[in-house]
Amino acid sequence: MLRNFIDKFFAIPFIYHYARWMFTLGIRYEPIKSYLDPQSDDSILDIACGVGTYTKIVGEAKYLGVDLNEEYIETANKEWGSNSRKFEVQDVLTIDQKYPKGSFNKGMMLGLIHHLPEEDALKLLKKSSEILTERLVVMDNYYSKWHLINNLVCHLDRGKYVRTVEHERMILKQYFDIEKERRYYVNSLLAHYVVFQLKPKKNLS
Numbered sequence: 001m002l003r004n005f006i007d008k009f010f011a012i013p014f015i016y017h018y019a020r021w022m023f024t025l026g027i028r029y030e031p032i033k034s035y036l037d038p039q040s041d042d043s044i045l046d047i048a049c050g051v052g053t054y055t056k057i058v059g060e061a062k063y064l065g066v067d068l069n070e071e072y073i074e075t076a077n078k079e080w081g082s083n084s085r086k087f088e089v090q091d092v093l094t095i096d097q098k099y100p101k102g103s104f105n106k107g108m109m110l111g112l113i114h115h116l117p118e119e120d121a122l123k124l125l126k127k128s129s130e131i132l133t134e135r136l137v138v139m140d141n142y143y144s145k146w147h148l149i150n151n152l153v154c155h156l157d158r159g160k161y162v163r164t165v166e167h168e169r170m171i172l173k174q175y176f177d178i179e180k181e182r183r184y185y186v187n188s189l190l191a192h193y194v195v196f197q198l199k200p201k202k203n204l205s
């Protein structure tokens with residue numbers, strides 16, 4: 001019942017945006033930006049962009065955000081949409097039907113993998129490794145041995161597949177080489193995230 005309530009409550013765009021802001025005491029953009037390293041000639045795919053929170057870091061790059069939640073996409077379009085920044089409703093699991101191999105050079109996948117069971121996560125990573133030519137930045141929450149508040153938040157998360165860092169790394173390595181990895185706390189210290197800079201492995205069957 002609590003989970004049902006959380007799912008419905010956070011599906012509302014402004015509640016999701018502001019509740020997250022208050023819980024974290026402000027979004028930390030720098031760990032994602034430094035790994036993505038956006039340039040004006042980049043073409044960036046934001047896989048499960050939510051309300052477009054991380055659009056802020058892409059600068060002049062060409063950007064497309066996709067997400068399943070129609071209200072999130074509507075909000076993102078109003079807030080961030082422009083000629084070079086587009087948002088579309090799209091199930092990321094069928095993303096290859098719309099975007100051919102090599103369509104973008106960089107991608108972000110922030111807070112998504114813990115929403116996906118193993119099989120779907122692997123399918124999506126395979127497709128992403130084909131659509132992206134250069135880099136994928138993945139960020140996620142994770143269970144740790146001792147941070148009990150973080151673990152409680154993970155347990156209550158709308159994503160039902162929160163993993164350990166070791167497990168997430170193992171999944172990512174099937175289709176990407178890990179170039180960099182770091183863990184960081186949100187400003188409130190109530191939770192921590194791991195971020196990976198990944199390079200697509202090519203010529204995998």
Ligand SMILES: C[S@@+](CC[C@H](N)C(=O)[O-])C[C@H]1O[C@@H](n2cnc3c(N)ncnc32)[C@H](O)[C@@H]1O
Pocket residue numbers: 047048049050051052053054066067068069072090091092093109110111112115
């Ligand atoms: C924790 S939110 C992260 C949003 C955004 N990346 C951010 O960090 O602000 C997870 C997002 O994944 C989206 N999502 C989950 N499964 C999806 C799917 N199969 N296709 C597209 N979006 C999906 C949800 O709608 C939600 O917006």
